[in-house]
Amino acid sequence: MEITTIAVIGAGNLGSRIALRAALSGFSVNIYDISQDKLKQAKSIMSQVLENHNDFKNLSIKYLNNLTFTVDLDHALSEADLVSENVTEDLEVKKRVWEAIGNLAEPHTLFTTNTSYLLPSDFAEISGRPSLFCAFHFHDVFESRVVDIMPHPGTAPEVLEILEEFGRTLHQVPLIVQKEHSGYIFNTLLISWIDAAGRLLTGEIAEVEAIDKSWMVNFNMPVGPFGVLDKVGLDTAWKITSARRNPASRAFAELLKHYVDQGKLGVKSGEGFYSYPDPSYKSPDFLR
């Protein structure tokens, strides 16, 4: 099948970036959210992305004629060959949205969810179209160009091929996740790595800077685990870590909570494990 029209449902940070990327790649894109305010925010997110990227600096979203902003779900879905659902990460909200999409979309439309931790099988049945349902999970679209393609047991195999090709058209690196796994591939690696860093810190084996240095020097990396946590946001890191059950993770979750309670959220609040905008790990003297 040929994909020409995309419906992006949910115009938050990631939805807006996906819609913009698809429009820049020449697709016709309908982007939906529940209010004009949300759509206004989406336009401002898109303008920001265009400004921040040299390749697109001379573009303006008003010239991107293939972008349609709408609060009418039916309108958003009309003629759509593929839906990318980006609504809030809540099982019940997503279920309601998928039931609505299933009732309105054309019979051939592919259904994809951009869920972070839930599974496609959570929504495949309620969408009424399990064989055309798959997770299609973006990381950041413009900086981290990975898209995970994760089927549930009922996804038709040809859907994976179509999504792989479509992902490449969006300048992403498509990664096949062979079976359902919460957090896909990267987050599994990332969380284990962060957990180990947390254990070293809460176990008083080493301090933040020594832990980061060990990784940065050995792998010639510009950042270590605590620098990454500051970027992710300590509030988000706390949510993820506190869901884990082992005692070491719980101790680290408590430490993260302590930072969050003090308003230290990482880069976005100006303070986390490091102080911003000039964290010590970026200083030329750090690795000596």
Added chain:
Amino acid sequence: MEITTIAVIGAGNLGSRIALRAALSGFSVNIYDISQDKLKQAKSIMSQVLENHNDFKNLSIKYLNNLTFTVDLDHALSEADLVSENVTEDLEVKKRVWEAIGNLAEPHTLFTTNTSYLLPSDFAEISGRPSLFCAFHFHDVFESRVVDIMPHPGTAPEVLEILEEFGRTLHQVPLIVQKEHSGYIFNTLLISWIDAAGRLLTGEIAEVEAIDKSWMVNFNMPVGPFGVLDKVGLDTAWKITSARRNPASRAFAELLKHYVDQGKLGVKSGEGFYSYPDPSYKSPDFLR
């Protein structure tokens, strides 16, 4: 105290590199091993390092007058201000060596062990000099310039300061490990990361290349966990993984054993998770 003379005990790969680095930094270095053959190998390791590094290309070890090669332990230790012990990673062998060093060294000599997984407290008492005993653990000396400084509870605090300064003189990044911890800092991070990659593979969540790509794209890294394993050597990786107790690590250890049994040891055998000398992950097409 001023450090001018170093005794390197054990002239294997790492001992040779430490001795060479100290000689290049202007220290007087006695390097000891049990046979002339071992010392000859050490010279050839050193020549290789000099050839491989542009900074040292015009140097030859025969001009490094401050290097003394000896099979006489007493001679090696005479006038030494610091001992770096690099003998085989075996508790009993290291104990015998430390007992001998303790009997022969001058009273002021600092004692350091370069053990990978054992602890300084395993040898501090038998050396007869616990307060001057500390782990001083190099990674590669020339490529990975990290040196871990890990005291046991009886190490005198001033020893840490001396080693920190001495480590910098050797162009290393000194990292303080605040208390004894097998594997220091980096290996704790590395093993958790590798474990997670192993779980994704043996759990059939994703294939080798997808797992590596997820890390390489998201962190803009030239290599992912399986590329790293191939560099480490699958035999070494198998030894480390098989010592771990959780079921997922055991499953991964079995997979590694399967590779090792087939002679697939990674880079050094020409085949591991990738084929060498041109592994797919180094191809410009890999990240698409």
